[in-house]
Amino acid sequence: xxxxxxxxxxxxxxxxxxxxxxxxxxxxxxxxxxxxxxxxxxxxxxxxxxxxxxxxxxxxxxxxxxxxxxxxxxxxxxxxxxxxxxxxxxxxxxxxxxxxxxxxxxxxxxxxxxxxxxxxxxxxxxxxxxxxxxxxxxxxxxxxxxxxxxxxxxxxxxxxxxxxxxxxxxxxxxxxxxxxxxxxxxxxxxxxxxxxxxxxxxxxxxxxxxxxxxxxxxxxxxxxxxxxxxxxxxxxxxxxxxxxxxxxxxxxxxxxxxxxxxxxxxxxxxxxxxxxxxxxxxxxxxxxxxxxxxxxxxxxxxxxxxxxxxxxxxxxxxxxxxxxxxxxxxxxxxxxxxxxxxxxxxxxxxxxxxxxxxxxxxxxxxxxxxxxxxxxxxxxxxxx
Numbered sequence: 043x044x045x046x047x048x049x050x051x052x053x054x055x056x057x058x059x060x061x062x063x064x065x066x067x068x069x070x071x072x073x074x075x076x077x078x079x080x081x082x083x084x085x086x087x088x089x090x091x092x093x094x095x096x097x098x099x100x101x102x103x104x105x106x107x108x109x110x111x112x113x114x115x116x117x118x119x120x121x122x123x124x125x126x127x128x129x130x131x132x133x134x135x136x137x138x139x140x141x142x143x144x145x146x147x148x149x150x151x152x153x154x155x156x157x158x159x160x161x162x163x164x165x166x167x168x169x170x171x172x173x174x175x176x177x178x179x180x181x182x183x184x185x186x187x188x189x190x191x192x193x194x195x196x197x198x199x200x201x202x203x204x205x206x207x208x209x210x211x212x213x214x215x216x217x218x219x220x221x222x223x224x225x226x227x228x229x230x231x232x233x234x235x236x237x238x239x240x241x242x243x244x245x246x247x248x249x250x251x252x253x254x255x256x257x258x259x260x261x262x263x264x265x266x267x268x269x270x271x272x273x274x275x276x277x278x279x280x281x282x283x284x285x286x287x288x289x290x291x292x293x294x295x296x297x298x299x300x301x302x303x304x305x306x307x308x309x310x311x312x313x314x315x316x317x318x319x320x321x322x323x324x325x326x327x328x329x330x331x332x333x334x335x336x337x338x339x340x341x342x343x344x345x346x347x348x349x350x351x352x353x354x355x356x357x358x359x360x361x362x363x364x365x366x367x368x369x370x371x372x373x374x375x376x377x378x379x380x381x382x383x384x385x386x387x388x389x390x391x392x393x394x395x396x397x398x399x400x401x402x403x404x405x406x407x408x409x410x411x412x413x414x415x416x417x418x419x420x421x422x423x424x425x426x
Contacts, residue, residue: 092146
């Protein structure tokens with residue numbers, strides 16, 4: 043496997059760490075900007091909204107124009123580093139929110155360009171494995187990146203975490219300059235052919251399920267830090283370890299589900315969401331009990347975001363996906379992420395307390411389960 047594949051994985055790791063690390067440094071950011079926990083939670087939503095807008099815009103542009111993937115990625119990383127630096131130096135919540143939106147736009151486009159380069163530098167038979175390494179940076183960010191950023195925040199301040207991401211992105215860009223071969227212009231593709239896929243209502247049903255799953259997981263994840271400290275009674279020093287445990291559960295769940303997702307797509311989606319809803323309800327009921335809270339956190343990690351391989355398998359069974367179908371799926375996932383974080387904040391702001399995000403996540407998981415049950419029933423009927 044070429045070294046550049048791992049560099050692209052490090053790039054995705056850096057971007058994803060920046061996206062999620064706000065969840066672990068809420069106390070510092072609320073104090074720094076003089077805002078509520080809800081408003082800090084919205085910083086995750088702004089990033090996700092940026093990703094929703096950035097990905098499809100870039101993909102449509104690539105369908106119309108012949109653009110070098112290497113050049114596009116380098117320009118996007120430069121934009122990302124500049125916006126992240128603005129966030130690191132900001133003293134205003136509005137400036138921080140704007141910078142988070144811009145980094146989200148750049149990040150979505152970076153995902154697409156990274157996977158495109160991945161396809162150029164490896165042989166046809168190795169592309170799936172290479173892509174898994176690149177996207178693996180996302181899962182690794184939850185295991186090490188977010189807890190590390192939280193620990194750095196607690197020892198050297200939140201700005202140090204933001205500046206570290208700037209340096210990582212700059213390092214990745216430098217390595218890409220020297221290690222990625224000159225890429226060819228994007229092959230001409232038919233925009234009409236890609237758009238025709240969106241007439242398939244089953245594709246939209248698959249998008250709905252994916253959005254609900256991610257929304258349910260992130261309604262809880264976005265507020266894990268205050269929930270675990272104020273309700274469960276953990277110390278602030280324990281939060282990086284608990285977030286790391288959640289990240290490990292993500293990786294383990296992703297590996298196990300990825301092995302069986304193609305063959306048992308709908309059963310995994312159905313049972314996974316049923317388990318996710320149960321874990322969120324148990325967490326909400328027993329948030330004051332530390333052991334039950336930790337067990338619920340682990341289960342949410344195992345069958346929340348980790349259902350991603352089954353979500354992708356469903357998309358590939360439902361349509362003949364090109365770049366735009368996959369990018370739209372990524373956008374829908376980020377819509378769910380932003381919606382979950384936003385709804386959780388609204389629940390807290392409305393006076394329902396820190397349990398509100400868990401109950402709202404439960405409702406989203408039930409909605410996702412209901413959206414997949416008809417397809418599970420049809421699949422069971424087809425089997426002898």
